[in-house]
Amino acid sequence: MTKLLKSRELLLSGIIVLMIAGFATRAQGFAEPGNLVNIFNDTSILIILALAQMTVILTKSIDLSVAANLAFTGMAVAMTNAAFPDLPLVLLIVMALGIGAFLGSINGFLVWILQIPPIVVTLGTLTIYRGMAFVLSGGAWVNAHQMTPTFLNVPRTPFLGLPILSWVAIAVVLGMGFLLTRTPFGRSAYASGGNPVAAVYAGIDIGRTRFFAFVLSGAMAGLCSYLWVSRYAVAYVDIANGFELDSVAACVIGGISIAGGIGSVAGAVLGSLFLGVIKNALPVIGISPFAQMAISGVVIILAVVFNARAEAKKGRIILRNRATHEATA
């Protein structure tokens, strides 16, 4: 079974490689390193948000407010940059992380202290945060010429062949991998989603674990807000509209169970890359970009079917020889 779960990531990697190879036969240069770097860079923000979403989903919750958080925080950071061009970039990034984490902590607080179901909380805050982005900006855009060059250029500066944006994503992947497998918080996240009753018996505070998952998710949304605004060189109310569903989709494709407790960092990254490759391939192979939405829909449904097969309850396994047989197989 362990092998099968491991092969889940292998399988997904295989599919992605096949897809790239397949697209390369139709479009010259698709599989060239330069283009692959491009695709990875293009998917970086989705990877970061999917990892944040995954942490929340592991605890048997969901955060539908990530994209709205990104829009509000992005607007706040862009406006600050426009109004005070002398503020150092580091301060702006800290500010983005802080605002994002604060908005995330509101979700976490409502889920932890008031025990309102996460889907209701984040459905509410999703509309509130995006509405606040409008209130903040009055509906105005912050355009490239209002932002400072440092603000715009840092994420796209190449470093060892990759833009800083990609390096940020790689750092987040490593950091999340460490957090989830090597720290008590990470293991608590798995435990409180996998079996909440048993988690209480093991002395784990489920509410607190969920709270921190939401704070983390908010902080990552904050980080992405800066990356998004600088990459697309514009901030307006509707940026990243619907992106919360992309982050959920990446998780589902990556084998993260929506019921909590199951999933890996590699899965979330591969799920994001899968969507990223498709998104980048469509225009290249001459399919209308309008088809992207339907394709992700089909992929999500197939992934859910596949997940359900892999997770299918095998019963309690009473026949002893059967149990040992399965365990050694």
Place this chain on the structure above:
Amino acid sequence: MNAVAPMIMTTPLAAETPILEMRGISQIFPGVKALDQVSISLYPGEVTALIGENGAGKSTLVKILTGIYRPTEGEILLDGQPVQFPSAQAAIDAGVTAIHQETVLFDELTVGENIFLGHAPRTRFRTIDWRTINARSRELLQQLESDIDPTIRLKDLSIAQRHLVAIARALSVEARIVIMDEPTAALSRKEIDDLFRIVQGLKRQGKAILFISHKFDELYEIAENFAVFRDGKAVGHGRLKETPQGEIVRLMVGRDVHDVFPKVEAQIGPAVLSVQGYSHPTEFRDISFELKRGEILGVYGLIGAGRSELCQSLFGITRPSAGRLTLEGQSVEIRTAQDAIAAGIVYVPEERGRHGLALPMPIYQNMTLPSLAKTSRSGFLKAANELKLARQYAERLDLRAAALSVPVGTLSGGNQQKVVIGKWLATQPKVIILDEPTKGIDIGSKAAVHGFISELASQGLSIIMVSSELPEVLGMSDRIMVMREGLMAGLYDRSEATAETLVRAATGNA
């Protein structure tokens, strides 16, 4: 303490002072007093057997000691100092560890992590030290003579193996107080011996052990002291070796055993249900038996022997992979619960709250659920008919409730069980399968349920009764089938069945 009537004090307890003392502990839930002013002491190097029927309050006490519940009143003293366990972590920190009755473990995590979750060893960088986790897990499991690989996922283990993991988890903590809530329920004799060797080791290390079991021979083998609970009250304690078993049973039951199992001899008729070669891919194999009219067939076995799984398959919840079913001479195929109900086979599940009732919904709506076709008119509800039907069976079962419209969840366990049974009687079944029918029911209602089961049999209903309680199985059944690890381990007539034969068949040991 003085208020409790049948208190016995055979000899003064050990001279040492207790490690842990609970004084005047009460636990009140909405509508239920689960524990009423109980006191208990645990001594270093000694095993205290906590004895009582299901629902006597033993598991509630365990949950207080492990920080899951906060007692309504009373105090806990650790080395003579008052302490509080506001969380499970606080209890663990205070040196209390427990093997819980239900294995509260994580299917998706590895065996090693299941053992160390919450108190994982750390590296010098304060990160989780997987290498040590796996190495120490392997050691702990080896002490239990088990070669389970710590890196495989828990979901790939059998029930008995999971119990071993739960035991290893309790032993992985440096604890001074070890609670074992029915640790042997799913274990074979050899595994029990391994466990007892470990318990002896713990005693030598001066740990205090609270041991809960229904098996008297085990208790006399391992325990020094005992405490008996009945209906949430502590009714006696003392030195176990100096107290005869009959005395303890009397304390536990509060009356003669014969009153509890008022088996009425029923007229046994021709075969109603015939099961041949019933099998399931992972849960049970090749089960064959016949059930006659008016007969009570007891099904005995350890926890996880496949009894419930067999019953649920007969009721259409899971599908068998092989086997045939004949009902009153007609071959029937049961694919869904609807099929079973239509054929006249109904099932009273073990987990009432989870499988039997919609607790927030009114009594009468629960009672009429499988009979809606009868009470309604062309698909539209007729509340008057529903209330009439519910009233009929509520009165027949002597249900105690404020009104038929109150949520079932507000009733006591015994009355909830009456609602489940009433729900099925209203469908006028031929075969009724009772899965642990008196689990978690207070002693008074228990006798009522037993009397009622007897009455049903004498009215010509055929009954399959799954039970883990030997006195219940022996007292109620006309014949007894024993299951072990998913297989049939014996079928005995009432006259030839004794506690010894059943236990031997169930554990597979001489």
Place this chain on the structure above:
Amino acid sequence: MSDVNANATRRVIPDRLGTPVTRILASWEVLLFGVAVLIFIANSLASPYFLDAYNLSDATFNFTEKAMIAFAMALLIIAGEIDLSVAAIIALASTAMGAAAQAGVGTAGLVAIGIGVGVLCGAFNGTLVSVLKLPSIVVTIGTMSLFRGISYIVLGDKAYGGYPESFAYFGQGYLFWVFSFEFGLFLLCAAVFAVLLHATNFGRQVYVIGNNDFAARFSGVPVERVKFILFLLTGLMSGIASVCLTSRLGSTRPSIAQGWELEVVTMVVLGGVSILGGAGTIAGVVIAAFVMGLVTFGLGLLNVPGIVMSIFVGLLLIITIALPILARRIKQASRS
């Protein structure tokens, strides 16, 4: 506990306890109705244009289409499932009608196509959830992308228009005076769904499934069939809403009804339906529809932009759920 005080040997158990007036007054529906009245008064004080029969009639269009879906969604959520693809079904049904209108199909045919596509989409969701046993929240996120995605493939950045004149009746017609066809349909649907949920065996099964899926299964309730029918109904209502909305707008873009799924869920939850399943009434959803309609209309009269209104809707959702939880906490704290 109720069985402790009853100790006579043969007692008659009453059918019902006399429901105390205070409990009725404290019910969610009454509370929400109070909120609706307050908003109504606040609106009429804030804007002189509010208390006008024609304006009020216009205001109903803010919620009638969403509410029609909300009735079906309420049943689905009570049964413990959810359908996030409803707005996408509107888009797909509308696109199908647009394409048919281009091909010269008449009004009756268009209505049949719109409703038919809705039912098909519902059947698709229902199959995935009840036959393949997949979690509805992710499945319908997937079908949401799929259904709207098909609209995007068909339409891209273009739009369909040119619907027959008689088609306009469903979204723009009036039964009499200021009573629109849509409002009439809304009332009819409310009645039908109220009867279905509260007065039929089917409705009882919906509640049981939501309260305890296992117990329902163990009592012989055909759980999967009930769930399938609920998805079918939700698809049907989305199809009907699509006919009304398309008729009202007179054109179809793939972004039609964007984000409505969240508004519909908000309406249902605001109406007192437990997002965890098992509890809720159609009356509550009807009142919630009016509350949301009044808030958006009132704010609209005050020239508050739509996106700011959504802040109020979001706050309303969280506060109405948080308040009773807080109240219960305070009550418990004061008792002990």
